[in-house]
Amino acid sequence: MATFWAIEGGVTAPLGWQAGAVAAGIKPSGKLDLILICSDQPAVTAGVFTTNLVRAASVDYDEQRLAQESHGRAIVINAGNANAATGQAGVEAVTQTAQIFAELLNLDPAEILVASTGVIGVPLPMAKIQQAAPQLVTTLSPTGSELAAQAILTTDLTVKTRALEANIDGHPVRMGAIAKGSGMIHPNMATLLAFITCDAAVEPDLWRDLLRAANTVSFNQITVDGDTSTNDLVLALSNGRAENPTVTDPASLAARLLGEMLTTLCIDLAKMVARDGEGATKLVEVQVTGARDAQSARQVARTVASSSLFKAALFGCDPNWGRIAAAAGRAGVPFAPQRLAVWLGEVQLMAEGTPLPFDRPAAVTYLKNPTVLVRLDLGGGQGQGTAWGCDLTYDYVRINGEYTT
């Protein structure tokens, strides 16, 4: 059976990858805010992008790039400015950013991807980026992932990084990632950015399919506050430096292994993002079984994880199965309420749509854990799915509602 294991090194764990970061002055705090991730040879590139119609210029740019070109070499990321809703100035800023770094790295601008997170409505300060760019290139290092993982954060409290290794057809293959989650740059919104590097040789269409499949069960299944950012994106690049025989057959063991690594990596990062949601004190995992199909199960799981009433109860350590059942009922997925079963951790709260007597103090104590598991069985099929979220706290309101005077 396919196996893989965790390693250190984040996005610079795979062969041929370097990363670096500088403080370009985009974040008012003066912290690191401009990041470069770079491969020493062209990498098969895939991406998934926010479904929001109001999108950052970089999101449009990357999506167009990927539609035309299957390979890329470098990603330039800035934190502190989302470059969203900035009109033509924003579009030009992205093009110019790609040009600046293409020149410095001696690449084609088409090989450069761009990502942004931060305040909305302000065009990128191009003079600052231009000035900091040469220095940023000098920071590139095969151990630079940690610095990059720090620099992409906004109000995130924790660094989000992970790397895995496997043996594919006799070759060690590595995959690494960094992400940022639900922090807010005054005065705007949470953004999910994730960057995945790999050294496997893999066929572009297969790589894209593997990323989409992994994203469906990971980043698409987390919720902090139900708001989809203008800037969300996940980019995955694999440069072939592992020199394994190129993975092309989706049914092969190698493809399945790559897919499992990608899925594990994305789920791990997604959970880190949910746990570090704005104001969150705990992670909740909502598992749904017995649905008509996997998509229905995922939808019910997402709806429960995003219910404000349930999230507030979670904060208050209130074993409120009524809110769980009610959220499931409004998910837009047909099921028979009289077959519904609900568990909190190991304790069953509801069976056949009817509440069970349960040890309430024990349930309250369970809810004080930093990770809480909620399970629902809809009793109507083989579909299963999982979603992750966090509690709704005073701090969420404080962070997002502070008087700006």
Next chain:
Amino acid sequence: MATFWAIEGGVTAPLGWQAGAVAAGIKPSGKLDLILICSDQPAVTAGVFTTNLVRAASVDYDEQRLAQESHGRAIVINAGNANAATGQAGVEAVTQTAQIFAELLNLDPAEILVASTGVIGVPLPMAKIQQAAPQLVTTLSPTGSELAAQAILTTDLTVKTRALEANIDGHPVRMGAIAKGSGMIHPNMATLLAFITCDAAVEPDLWRDLLRAANTVSFNQITVDGDTSTNDLVLALSNGRAENPTVTDPASLAARLLGEMLTTLCIDLAKMVARDGEGATKLVEVQVTGARDAQSARQVARTVASSSLFKAALFGCDPNWGRIAAAAGRAGVPFAPQRLAVWLGEVQLMAEGTPLPFDRPAAVTYLKNPTVLVRLDLGGGQGQGTAWGCDLTYDYVRINGEYTT
């Protein structure tokens, strides 16, 4: 042109209607909790019900009743117990409630409707209801609306009542209503209940269509926390006591007037419910124009009004147009972001998808008003729609997240 005017009297304003309430001991506080609204002759009856799959027994009961029978005489309402997720015991409790009051009022059980709000998962305490029923009947009064409006409240802070009068074909016609909104009975959820009485003579199918149309632009357009209750319902009964020629033609002036009265009544009550949302300090009205059609406009308006990020900004008096634009962009309605315009009150914040400079302190001051207007123009058609919501506050988290130990 059709006109109507406000009058006093709530659900007992129309001819032939009486209401009463007693404390049956269902609310632990000992407050009024059992309510009866009664017509002295059969009334054309229409209802709209929660779309949640997990529903209270009374909701199922009423919907089945209305599918079989176009007329009703009385509504029995209890507060303090939702009788939801109570299995067979809950179903029997509703049937028994109807029988008890049918006997006391000398009616057919099929003429009685039942509604509940309160804690989930506990069957109705039938002994208490049985015991209090005779006394409840003695409280019936043609000026009893105020008492009934008080008694249906749970953690609502304000009574929600309204009545209107018009002249239809030479006859004075009255319409009245009471509602309860987003209060929570420990440990459970917000419920919207609204009861509308009328003395017009109207054809049953037309009455049903008028209620659905009114509901679409009123109760369906308010959001407090995005959670749909198991118990939500709106019932509208019209007993013909005004002795107007029966309204049958949807295109007639009389039908249009009835429809406008019903719509006005429902919008007024819906706004009262949104303003009194759990923890809310202000009402927000989101108007959307320039959509492909009215449904799209309503959907964008609802999405903005329910965005947690926007609601927290509203609480913090932060003129965060980025969150408004971003919420519109994820509403699932196609529009061209580069045509988007946004106003806060009279101040335009965004034009052609690009932020405008604006007087920030003035905008912050505007946001301190108890009612805030947000307007979006999507620049893509004639569709318009409105939604109402409230801010997300520390108190919402406190009310719904209190430790239950």
